[in-house]
Structure formats: structure tokens, C-alpha cells
Amino acid sequence: MATKPKTEQSGAHGVRVIKKYPNRRLYDTDTSSYITLAEVKALVMDNEPFVVRDAKSNEDLTRSILLQIILEEESAGAPIFTEQVLANIIRFYGHSMQGFMGSYLEKNIQIFMDLQQKMTEKAGGPISPEAWQQFMNLQSPMMQGMIGTYLEQSRSAFAQMQEQMQKNSEQMLAALGLKR
Structure with a gap:
């Protein structure tokens, strides 16, 4: 457009x-x-x-x-989310982890989008869904490296979320006059 x-x-x-x-x-x-x-x-x-x-x-x-x-x-017939994933997302509403989970999901989706963009660039243009499936099944060293990078970035995002939760807990305990 x-x-x-x-x-x-x-x-x-x-x-x-x-x-x-x-x-x-x-x-x-x-x-x-x-x-x-x-x-x-x-x-x-x-x-x-x-x-x-x-x-x-x-x-x-x-x-x-x-x-x-x-x-x-x-x-429409080809859902991304399983019933279990949807149920787990619902469970986070009203939970103390709600804000962190949204941030974690957003970061992971962005990391995945960046990975997809890199793969598209390496392929020299748009890739059909069938070609993506074949590419994902190849287990090539390049694919393994990209997936490894994605997993490392996901782990890093999770570690950042844990660190932020710990800081928030310490601040809350300090505000209540309790020290860890």
C-alpha cells in the first residue's frame, strides 16, 4: 500500500x-x-x-x-495460540506478574521479528510459508546459529525481568522498613 x-x-x-x-x-x-x-x-x-x-x-x-x-x-482455522497458551495468558491478568509478562512477551516477539527480518534479508527477499517451513527443517548451521541467538536473547530478556522483579521487591521491602 x-x-x-x-x-x-x-x-x-x-x-x-x-x-x-x-x-x-x-x-x-x-x-x-x-x-x-x-x-x-x-x-x-x-x-x-x-x-x-x-x-x-x-x-x-x-x-x-x-x-x-x-x-x-x-x-479462521490456523491459530497461533493453543488453548493452553490462552489459558495461561488469562491467568496472568490480575496477577502480580501481569506487567512483567506483557513486557516479556513484547520483547520476545520483537526478538523473533528481528530474527525473521535477518532471515528474509539473507534470503534476498520475501519467503513463502512453504519455504519458511523447509528452511526451518534444514537444521543448517546458519539456522542453528540464528535460533541460538534468539534463545540467548530470550534468556537475557527473562533475566532482565527477574532482575527488575528483585529490585522492585527490595524497594517494596525497604519502603515497609523490612530489609532482606
């Missing part, structure tokens, strides 16, 4: 504004037209910055729209 010049309707810093109306329709202020959830997904896939706002209250609805896209994708 080509980047278009931003209109006066666009938000700060060229972020595309999509308004959600009570009838559940999405209105793209850049194109002055209604768009579908599939078109919002295309914006995500194209790394197009956007925000979805309630047309009346101006409340930010971006997260709920992204979750709706994930739900549709998960229901």
Missing part, C-alpha cells in the same frame, strides 16, 4: 485516524471512506501507523480492534 500524503484529518505525527461509529462501521479519515476489518489488518501488515477512535467520545479503541483482528485470525 502506497503511503499517501496526510490530510488535515490525520492525527499528530502522520498517524492515520480511523473513526468507529455506533453502527460498528469504521471510517478512514485519510481516504474519506468506510473500511473493513480486513483493510485495517492490511494497514497493520503494511506497518502503517493508525489509531481507531470512537466517533462520539474520541476514546482510543485501537487495542480492541487489534484484538478483534486476532480473534478473527485465530478463528
